[in-house]
Amino acid sequence: MEKHPQYVIGLMSGTSVDGIDAALVKISGQQADLNVELVAAHTYPYPDELRSQILQLAQGTPLSLPALAEVDDKIAQAFAEAALAVQANQRQPADLIGSHGQTVYHRPPVNRGDRYNPQSQTSSSKSTIELGYSLQLGRGAMIAHLTGITTVSNFRAADIAVQGQGAPLVPRIDVCLLGHPTQSRCIQNIGGIGNLTYLPPAPLTQLDAVCGWDTGPGNLLLDLAVAHFSEGQQTFDRNGAWAASGTPCQALVQHWLQDPYFAQTPPKSTGREYFGVEFLDQCLADARAYALSPADLLATLTELTARSIVENYRQFLPQMPDCVLLCGGGSRNLYLKERLQQLLAPRSVLTTDEVGVSAEFKEAIAFAVLGYWRVMGIPGNLPRVTGAKGQAMPLGDIFRV
Ligand SMILES: Nc1ncnc2c1ncn2[C@@H]1O[C@H](COP(=O)(O)OP(=O)(O)OP(=O)(O)O)[C@@H](O)[C@H]1O
Numbered sequence: 001m002e003k004h005p006q007y008v009i010g011l012m013s014g015t016s017v018d019g020i021d022a023a024l025v026k027i028s029g030q031q032a033d034l035n036v037e038l039v040a041a042h043t044y045p046y047p048d049e050l051r052s053q054i055l056q057l058a059q060g061t062p063l064s065l066p067a068l069a070e071v072d073d074k075i076a077q078a079f080a081e082a083a084l085a086v087q088a089n090q091r092q093p094a095d096l097i098g099s100h101g102q103t104v105y106h107r108p109p110v111n112r113g114d115r116y117n118p119q120s121q122t123s124s125s126k127s128t129i130e131l132g133y134s135l136q137l138g139r140g141a142m143i144a145h146l147t148g149i150t151t152v153s154n155f156r157a158a159d160i161a162v163q164g165q166g167a168p169l170v171p172r173i174d175v176c177l178l179g180h181p182t183q184s185r186c187i188q189n190i191g192g193i194g195n196l197t198y199l200p201p202a203p204l205t206q207l208d209a210v211c212g213w214d215t216g217p218g219n220l221l222l223d224l225a226v227a228h229f230s231e232g233q234q235t236f237d238r239n240g241a242w243a244a245s246g247t248p249c250q251a252l253v254q255h256w257l258q259d260p261y262f263a264q265t266p267p268k269s270t271g272r273e274y275f276g277v278e279f280l281d282q283c284l285a286d287a288r289a290y291a292l293s294p295a296d297l298l299a300t301l302t303e304l305t306a307r308s309i310v311e312n313y314r315q316f317l318p319q320m321p322d323c324v325l326l327c328g329g330g331s332r333n334l335y336l337k338e339r340l341q342q343l344l345a346p347r348s349v350l351t352t353d354e355v356g357v358s359a360e361f362k363e364a365i366a367f368a369v370l371g372y373w374r375v376m377g378i379p380g381n382l383p384r385v386t387g388a389k390g391q392a393m394p395l396g397d398i399f400r401v
């Protein structure tokens, strides 16, 4: 029988495309007894040229297949370098890598109902569902080859094959790392996109009551607007300082909240394809009538992120949580955090750092755990969250060297 991996590297680059988060963890146990110790972690920014190639690709710029293969391997190389760098000063090399890769395209499944196959009288569910499609570049085969470390990647595909959204996948890890016996918690990631895990106060093994989904925009629209107003000089609103100097236009926020994504019942997931450049262009067009300053517009987009998170909770959670724990880069946006605190009062809004789990590296840690679970044969998805049919399953493809 294969030796249980102990030291595992998790690699993640999210929808913000700001760089590769690498986390080296020491893992033991399975689920209820899972123990994860963060040994080393670092973010490795992409080279500028590669970042802009990824953004162009994600925005739909056509690419030949040889050029696509080249970008795929350049990303894999950057991921492999991040893995080797994060373990450089350790006595013990890692046994395993779990690599999320770089999402360049995400299309959730579509339930086409009868319109898709009007002739079918025997309408099996298979004939009316168009499976989702989610493409992460930075192939695991290349990462394994370059590092000499067995690598698990392509985590979303198995969930999508059984009609799941393929996202979010972190909730099952949140259960193990952040579940609380008496307190109900929302773990709110604010990356490019926002997503939540709702953890009822329950024993760790009780997975049926856990829910989660993508709430909508996190920092994506804000980052794009900052780049627009600063003419490319800045990529994000550090600490939310720019937005804090403006005033949100609630009428616009109310209008944007009418977008059907917010009212869509979970399971649901989204990405740059939806809350990206075109969405921001529409926001800028809508804002013209209100003659907002850049600071006002940033405050208004920040308000959209905050309000959409809270509206999602009110609409779809079985009950409001006792406590909200933020993670992801947006947890460092003090203005956004303050607005969430005001909107969710009297509940406490903290960061996962404050309960001992790195807010910055939680996603990278999660993919280390998912890789570990894959080789141990332990399921990684929560079908109630992703909408996958049937039983939960181990996720990812294994590349051994
Ligand atoms: N100090 C800060 N102040 C404000 N915002 C910040 C700060 N640091 C990071 N951010 C925001 O966080 C973003 C990156 O967050 P993160 O790395 O969690 O996203 P991601 O993993 O790429 O996205 P996703 O979780 O959607 O895949 C940056 O683009 C920026 O908008």
Ligand SMILES: CC(=O)N[C@H]1[C@@H]2OC[C@@H](O2)[C@@H](O)[C@@H]1O[C@H](C)C(=O)O
Pocket (backbone or CB within 6 Å): 014, 015, 103, 106, 134, 166, 167, 168, 169, 170, 171, 189, 191, 192, 193, 194, 195, 213, 214, 269, 270, 271, 363
């Ligand atoms: C397709 C894709 O990469 N989705 C990401 C993205 O980033 C946040 C949100 O959208 C989330 O659901 C998902 O990632 C996290 C890591 C997840 O699967 O849990």
